[in-house]
Amino acid sequence: MATTIKKQGEFETMKNVLILSGSPRKGGNSDLLCDEFMRGAKESGNNVTKINVASKKIAPCHACYFCGEHGGECVYKDDMAEILQAMIDADVLVLASPVYFYSIDAQLKAVIDRTVARWLEVKNKEFYYIMTAADEDKSSMDTTLACFRGYADCVNGAKEMxxxxxxxxxxxxxxxxxPAMAEAYEMGKNV
Incomplete structure (x- = not known):
């Protein structure tokens, strides 16, 4: 969680920022925006971790509810347990995805769905959303943004930032x- 450090006679809060880059293309457009957000957040003295979810092994949730009977442990032994713990420990969650058929991509959706194992422990988070699309019209991202907001609606104490x-x-x-590059950097800097 956030820690307070003293800097030049003033107290400053360092936050744990977790960026979940859903882009299946490392160095893709949404991934590059994540890097700029990260650069700004680090320059402001925050602890920042970026995870490229497409490079992780994450099975889709099969609604078996093994987790409910085993203290949040998932039946699948993959990379999700580590990611979920990082989500629980973060103060700030950045969710990033390219727009796929007006929604988020499968890689990030699998992560969101798998949080069900310990979803009540993911609480009091500041949320930032990064989206990219070939379309010039922001309205093409409405459903993608609704997916992000739908997840945040399930997180107790969530604040969209x-x-x-x-x-x-x-x-x-x-x-x-x-301009999105500068926006990502500035938003990260002001976490």
Whole structure:
């Protein structure tokens, strides 16, 4: 959880920031926005961890509820237990995804669904959302944003802090010369 440190006679709060990059393309547009958010958050003295969820082994939830009968332990022995603990320990959760058919991608959705094992322990989080899409119109991201907000609605004490829209970016790296990069950096800096 957040720790208070003394800096030049003043108290400053260092937060634990967890960025969950759902992009299946390492260095893809939403992943690049995550890196800028991370750069800003680190420069402000926060403890930041970024996880590329596509590089992790995460089985989809099968609603067997083994976790309910075994103290939050999942029947699957994969990378999700570590990710879920990081989510519980974080003060700030950054959820990032490219828009796939007007929704979040499968990699990040699997993570969200698997939080069911200990979902009541994921509480009092500040949420930031990062989305990218080939479409220029922000309204194309409405359902994606609704998915993020739907998850946050299930998190006790959740507070939405910001949304970054990377519009008109399809080819890998196209987001680099857009205002979204500066927005991600500034949002991270102001965590």
């Amino acid at each position: 910001g949304v970054i829209y990377g519009t008109g970016v399809y080819e890998k790296g196209k987001v680099l010369n857009t």
